Amino acid sequence: MSRSVLMLPGDGIGPEIVAEAEKVLKKVNEQFELGLQFDHGLVGGAAIDETGEPLPGKTLDRAEKSDAILLGAVGGPKWDKLEMAKRPEKGLLGLRSNLKLFANLRPAILYPQLASASSLKPEVVSGLDIMIVRELTGGIYFGQPRGVRKLEGGERQGYNTYVYSESEIRRIGRVAFEAAQQRSGKLCSVDKANVLEVTVLWREIMDDLAKEYPDVELSHMYVDNAAMQLVRAPKQFDVIVTGNMFGDILSDEAAMLTGSIGMLPSASLNSEKQGMYEPCHGSAPDIAGQGIANPLATILSGAMMLRYSLGEEKAAEAIEAAVSKVLDQGLRTADIMSEGAKQVSTREMGDAVLAAL
Numbered sequence: 001m002s003r004s005v006l007m008l009p010g011d012g013i014g015p016e017i018v019a020e021a022e023k024v025l026k027k028v029n030e031q032f033e034l035g036l037q038f039d040h041g042l043v044g045g046a047a048i049d050e051t052g053e054p055l056p057g058k059t060l061d062r063a064e065k066s067d068a069i070l071l072g073a074v075g076g077p078k079w080d081k082l083e084m085a086k087r088p089e090k091g092l093l094g095l096r097s098n099l100k101l102f103a104n105l106r107p108a109i110l111y112p113q114l115a116s117a118s119s120l121k122p123e124v125v126s127g128l129d130i131m132i133v134r135e136l137t138g139g140i141y142f143g144q145p146r147g148v149r150k151l152e153g154g155e156r157q158g159y160n161t162y163v164y165s166e167s168e169i170r171r172i173g174r175v176a177f178e179a180a181q182q183r184s185g186k187l188c189s190v191d192k193a194n195v196l197e198v199t200v201l202w203r204e205i206m207d208d209l210a211k212e213y214p215d216v217e218l219s220h221m222y223v224d225n226a227a228m229q230l231v232r233a234p235k236q237f238d239v240i241v242t243g244n245m246f247g248d249i250l251s252d253e254a255a256m257l258t259g260s261i262g263m264l265p266s267a268s269l270n271s272e273k274q275g276m277y278e279p280c281h282g283s284a285p286d287i288a289g290q291g292i293a294n295p296l297a298t299i300l301s302g303a304m305m306l307r308y309s310l311g312e313e314k315a316a317e318a319i320e321a322a323v324s325k326v327l328d329q330g331l332r333t334a335d336i337m338s339e340g341a342k343q344v345s346t347r348e349m350g351d352a353v354l355a356a357l
């Protein structure tokens with residue numbers, strides 16, 4: 001059976017890290033006879049430069065037809081002066097909303113080899129394994145109305161709208177409860193229900209859902225406290241479920257517990273389990289073109305793709321084991337470098353994973 005994977009490298013370090021993930025995926029494709037066909041497309045700034053649009057129709061069409069997508073990152077200062085609707089990030093958000101990729105899974109796992117790279121003391125983070133379930137196609141990112149308007153008197157006012165419907169909350173809630181069932185049975189829902197009505201409803205629906213999952217212990221936490229607890233005692237969390245913007249912020253925070261944002265992969269799924277896979281980090285314009293970016297988050301996103309969209313658990317585990325092996329060998333990109341380790345480039349890291357497979 002032939003399945004198609006669309007590679008969307010994007011901007012900045014995107015092409016550098018996707019090239020390494022592609023090598024790795026092609027190798028497991030051969031080893032495990034997966035029958036994957038690889039195609040490439042344009043998104044973000046790269047697409048603007050070529051076509052004038054951050055999400056060209058051709059890319060969306062291919063994305064809709066593919067079994068899974070691997071995306072690098074989009075954005076960068078070159079396009080920051082464009083109006084919002086034309087920015088590279090619109091291409092990414094357009095893919096997420098058009099493909100209805102409402103469930104964003106962001107696992108923050110500390111590899112024991114990287115304990116000293118974590119922002120926290122080893123005893124606070126050792127064994128850390130958190131799953132952040134972020135709602136991805138709603139909330140303040142997509143709420144209407146939005147924009148910048150002129151007030152009486154001429155002053156301008158920027159505005160966005162934070163909305164969630166019951167059904168949107170319920171469907172992401174189910175993903176999180178099911179994830180908790182498969183893990184330790186603990187779920188923490190993060191909101192701002194002391195201030196925002198939209199999250200009062202969020203909390204109510206989560207409580208309602210909890211009745212259907214008696215084996216899951218549901219707790220609630222305000223987002224400001226959750227941000228603090230993540231750096232105070234992160235191992236109290238197993239699965240976290242939250243809205244689009246809070247999830248964006250908390251996942252970057254959680255990344256540093258694992259040593260680097262360059263270690264955090266993600267899966268964005270729709271109800272058909274079609275998925276887009278991407279590292280949680282951005283296009284890192286400050287290090288683009290230098291060959292020093294960490295490709296592991298993207299390589300691990302490739303493993304998530306094999307697991308969640310392609311049903312190839314063995315191949316996914318092989319990639320994860322290979323990543324662990326290169327870390328055992330003491331190989332580190334600059335962002336996770338520590339004393340006594342050997343610093344390698346983006347390409348050398350990809351080659352090492354390839355060799356470890």
Ligand SMILES: NC(=O)c1ccc[n+]([C@@H]2O[C@H](COP(=O)([O-])OP(=O)(O)OC[C@H]3O[C@@H](n4cnc5c(N)ncnc54)[C@H](O)[C@@H]3O)[C@@H](O)[C@H]2O)c1
Pocket residue numbers: 013017072073074075076077089092261262278279280281282283284285286287292293294295297335
């Ligand atoms: N999914 C995405 O495509 C995505 C995600 C986040 C940000 N962005 C975009 O990326 C651009 C830059 O955003 P930013 O600087 O706020 O965030 P960023 O994640 O690109 O970079 C933040 C910091 O982390 C470092 N970093 C990121 N990835 C790394 C890696 N793989 N290896 C080593 N270091 C890494 C960068 O060098 C930088 O110092 C913006 O245009 C933003 O909108 C895109």
Ligand SMILES: CC(C)[C@H](C(=O)O)[C@@H](O)C(=O)O
Pocket residue numbers: 075089092093248280281282
């Ligand atoms: C680039 C941006 C639109 C995106 C987001 O905010 O979702 C990014 O920060 C992410 O975490 O994937």
Ligand SMILES: [Mg+2]
Pocket residue numbers: 248249252280
């Ligand atoms: Mg982000």
